[in-house]
Amino acid sequence: MKKEQVLIVEDDADIRDGVRILLESEGYAVMEAEDGRQGLYCLNDEVDLVILDVMMPGMSGLRTCEEIRKISNVPILFLTAKAQESDKLIGLMAGGDDYLAKPFSYAELLGRVKALLRRYNVYRGRSCEWDENENSYLTLSGIKIHEKFNEVYIDGVMKDMSDIEYHILLLMMQHAGKIFSAQNLYESVWQEPYFYSCNSTVMVHIRKLRVKIEDDPKNPKYIKTVWGKGYKFDTDSK
Template sequence: MTKEHILIIEDDADIREGIRILLESENYTVSEAENGRNGLETLSSDTDLVILDVMMPGMSGIQVCKEIRRFSNVPVLFLTAKVQEDDKLTGLMAGGDDYLTKPFSYGELLGRVKALIRRYRIYLGKNTTDAIENQDYIETGRIKINQKYNELFLDEKETDLSDIEYRMLLLMMENPGKIFSAQNLYESVWNEPYFYSCNSTVMVHIRKLRVKIETDPQNPKYITTVWGKGYKFDARCD
């Protein structure tokens, strides 16, 4: 089996080395970059995860993530010394998939790494034997999902989604009209225990999904909010 490839973009050499040693001990292939520019040059099509420091001289991690999202849906795990909620939301809105606050334990880092890579490889159709035999497409109005190839089409035009966005939309389209609380969505899509602070993570990804699939994201017709309860997908839209 091909080893998963992880890219570490971190200006602190000691932190980079510690993470590299940990990941190589778990049989991952690891590449390193000491700044954002070098990181973008090192990123390749076989990269399965980017571990990205937020605070770096020159090009910040937020800027690097935005550049990555121009051409790749590879998962991005932010490392940040900041703990304010607004900083976390900024990272998620830039296209990040998860974040760890320094200092962190290696056990916590490894858990996040494995979860992100597992979801990404399932999203790419790798390392899974689950065959979709009955129906390759789910279609509602202008939205069509090809479940076999994990593709989204809007008005017959292919549109990019991250693995989290894809899994969230697929879950809701498979259960039209069902109200999903933030906890339901987080535990189903992220496959991790829910904490109250996860509400903002779910909210950001709902917002990003609406920007991609709604004609008017401020007045959504497909993914609607049920105040005090959560979100639902309305399959009755034209």
């Protein structure tokens, strides 16, 4: 069975070694890069997860993330010495999927890694055989989404989605008209306990999703905000 492959992009050799030893002990294949440019060079279609330091000399982790997102939807877990909410949001807006502040416990890191890989495998269909049956698609209001794989079409045009964006959209379309609170979405998609600070994380991903599927993200017709309650996929969208 093929090992899941993790790329660590981190300029601190001690952190890199510690993370590598941990992941290899859990059965993962690990590649290492000491800066953003080397990380981009190492990235290939076999990589299942990127662990990316934010503060690196030369090309920063944020810039590296933006470059990765031009060519891949692989999950990205940011590691950073900055723990302020604004720094977290900047990382998510750059295209990151999750965020872990230093110093971190290896148990917490491993939990984040497993959660990201689990979602990526399920929603990219890497653990399933390809099924092109039309019944595997859900179509509502001009949006066609595959219920097993990260494949989304808006009026017949395929859209690139991150794992989390795809999962949010699929969940809301499967329960069209239902109002999801930020807590509902976070616990369903991230599969982690919700804290108040997670609200901003949900808002950022909703904003990014609207940019990809809405004609006018500031006046959305698909994903509506229900003030004081949450968000819903509007079944009356035309």
